[in-house]
Amino acid sequence: xxxxxxxxYGYHGFRNLGAEARLISMxxxxxxxxxxxxxxVSTFDKxxxxxxxxxYNVSTAYLHPAFYKGKATRLIGDTDxxxxxxxxxxxxxxxxxxxxxxxxxxxxxxxxQKYVVGLALDSGRISxxxxxxxxxxxxxxxxxxxxxxxxxDVLLQLGVKIPIQVTADCALSMPLPxxxxxxxxxxxxxxxxxxLDAVAPVDFHMWPAKIALFGRRDEYLxxxxxxxxxxxxxxxxxxxxxxxxxxxxxxxxxSKDGLVPLLVMDPADRRIAERIAQAxxxxxxxxxxxxxxxxxxxxxxxxxxxxxxxxxxxxxxxLPLPYAVPFxxxxxxxxxxxxxxxxxxPECFVPYDSVDRIDRLxxxxxxxxxxxxxxxxxxxxxRPGVLALQREDQRNYDIVxxxxxxxxxxxxxxxxxxxxxxxxx
Numbered sequence: 056x057x058x059x060x061x062x063x064y065g066y067h068g069f070r071n072l073g074a075e076a077r078l079i080s081m082x083x084x085x086x087x088x089x090x091x092x093x094x095x096v097s098t099f100d101k102x103x104x105x106x107x108x109x110x111y112n113v114s115t116a117y118l119h120p121a122f123y124k125g126k127a128t129r130l131i132g133d134t135d136x137x138x139x140x141x142x143x144x145x146x147x148x149x150x151x152x153x154x155x156x157x158x159x160x161x162x163x164x165x166x167x168q169k170y171v172v173g174l175a176l177d178s179g180r181i182s183x184x185x186x187x188x189x190x191x192x193x194x195x196x197x198x199x200x201x202x203x204x205x206x207x208d209v210l211l212q213l214g215v216k217i218p219i220q221v222t223a224d225c226a227l228s229m230p231l232p233x234x235x236x237x238x239x240x241x242x243x244x245x246x247x248x249x250x251l252d253a254v255a256p257v258d259f260h261m262w263p264a265k266i267a268l269f270g271r272r273d274e275y276l277x278x279x280x281x282x283x284x285x286x287x288x289x290x291x292x293x294x295x296x297x298x299x300x301x302x303x304x305x306x307x308x309x310s311k312d313g314l315v316p317l318l319v320m321d322p323a324d325r326r327i328a329e330r331i332a333q334a335x336x337x338x339x340x341x342x343x344x345x346x347x348x349x350x351x352x353x354x355x356x357x358x359x360x361x362x363x364x365x366x367x368x369x370x371x372x373x374l375p376l377p378y379a380v381p382f383x384x385x386x387x388x389x390x391x392x393x394x395x396x397x398x399x400x401p402e403c404f405v406p407y408d409s410v411d412r413i414d415r416l417x418x419x420x421x422x423x424x425x426x427x428x429x430x431x432x433x434x435x436x437x438r439p440g441v442l443a444l445q446r447e448d449q450r451n452y453d454i455v456x457x458x459x460x461x462x463x464x465x466x467x468x469x470x471x472x473x474x475x476x477x478x479x480x
Contacts, residue, residue: 142390151182158188174451175225194214196217203223204393224370227376237359252310256328261323303317391404
């Protein structure tokens, strides 16, 4: 069978664990259906994605974050199919760079007459000045799947006219880690049988970011991406940190011998996580779990031990779902809201600008994970929705195999099951 070239273009190399979990799942599931493909993956860092190239047998192509267009154009020209892999590429609320990078890719693929798939994407706020370009670029590609019905509805309202299929997020089908890895990581972090109530904070107020080659070191999320803290953002950041400290202190009091993992799902979250860890009443019982130190499978292994997760990071909600971990989303964008709705648990989403946000988080935590019986009841609510979402995610790869390559999937779907092991109580 003829070998085909696939270029997976996304927000890779920054050790954003959500983006890299999606990537690992894409590689694994596409290879199951189409073993005769050569995969190249973009990375915006020369070293940090090396483990993916090594462990999953793909080529990595470095793109400079500020000077990427020329090489991206050449990579697009050398592929048969380009997969747009950044789930949150259709918004500029984090950075206008997202729109620029991926609109350029779609425009260049149209010029070179390449087949383009947007895989399990989402929608979000987009400024009027960039809306027209993004919608025009989207209408030039061949295939688009989105990870929530609400995302499709928003894109249709914006004027996207190509067929849109609703599936689910790719990270839901990342291969689960082994029990051996779980035991190794439990030993590394001193986890025994304590309760683990995790928190994944995001400093909403530093966004949007921008490309800036020069500036103060402490303003950079990672060079050359610089935070802006517009409209009183620094003051609001301090309030947010104080609120998270109050919530973590509640969790520490709630379980006197429990631990609170603070999750750094993206390097941009390290600043707020460290500030919280330093300010809580008992820092010794806080675990800082960071993507700089952990791969997505390793973070997944640790998440399997959680009793609950309260998160502003979308993939800190998604990655524990195969273990049916009770979740609460403190959301600043549409993604955590959409997935809570998709799981028929809309009450688990709290808007970040709610004046009583911490009181609501505490009340939800007591309701969903207040004791062993409540945890198991919540897990029972989550399980059916997770199984349905995993089946929908499998459609992502069937659709690509059939439409992009004309190959029928020979992967048996079967019945997936949520792992029996779960939170330590």
